[in-house]
Amino acid sequence: DAGVTQSPTHLIKTRGQHVTLRCSPISGHKSVSWYQQVLGQGPQFIFQYYEKEERGRGNFPDRFSARQFPNYSSELNVNALLLGDSALYLCASREDRGTDTQYFGPGTRLTVL
C-alpha cells in the first residue's frame, strides 16, 4: 500500500508570495495533520483535520490555512511568505483521531528567498 504522499518535493519562493502544499493520506485514513520542521528542531504542529473539518490548530499565524477534501487529501496554504517560513513541511495521516499512530510523508522542502 502507498504511504503518505506529498507534493511538491521542493519549492523555492520569494518573500511575500503565496504557496500551496499538497498531501494525500494513506488509503482509509480520515485524519490529516500538518507539521513544520525548521532545520535543527523537532516538528511543530500546525493543523489537524478530520472528516474535512479543522479539529486542532497549533501556535501559527493566520497566514497559515488548510483544508481537507472529500477524498481526505489536504492542502496547506501559506500567504505573505517570510524568510522564517523556510522549513520542511510534513503531512501525517492516521485512521481516526485519538491514539492511533500518525504516519508521516516525506515532506516538502520550502525555501523562501
Next chain:
Amino acid sequence: AQSVAQPEDQVNVAEGNPLTVKCTYSVSGNPYLFWYVQYPNRGLQFLLKYITGDNLVKGSYGFEAEFNKSQTSFHLKKPSALVSDSALYFCAVRDSLSGGGADGLTFGKGTHLIIQP
C-alpha cells in the same frame, strides 16, 4: 501544556554495544508517547508507541522503549547497535486531556545517534 525533553543532542555508540536515547515528558493527564526516526532529507518513520499497558514496548528494527511514570521518562533502547541505526531520533507526546481536537503531537528537538564501526 505538554512538553518533551531530549537532553542529549548526540549519542555515540560503538557497533554491537547497547544504546539508549533519553526522553522525558510533561503532561497534565496520561501520556501517549511515540518514537520516530528521521534519515537525512526524509520524513519521520514510526518506531514504537506507548498508550497503556506493559511498560516495556517493543517496536521496529529491534528497538524497544521503557515507560517510567514516576520518572516521567520514555527512553529508547536497543541491545546491539548497528551502523545503519545512525539517524536522528525524535520522542513525541500527546496528552490524553488534549481533547477538543488539539491532537497534535509535541516533539523533542531530536537526538543524533551515531553508531561507530
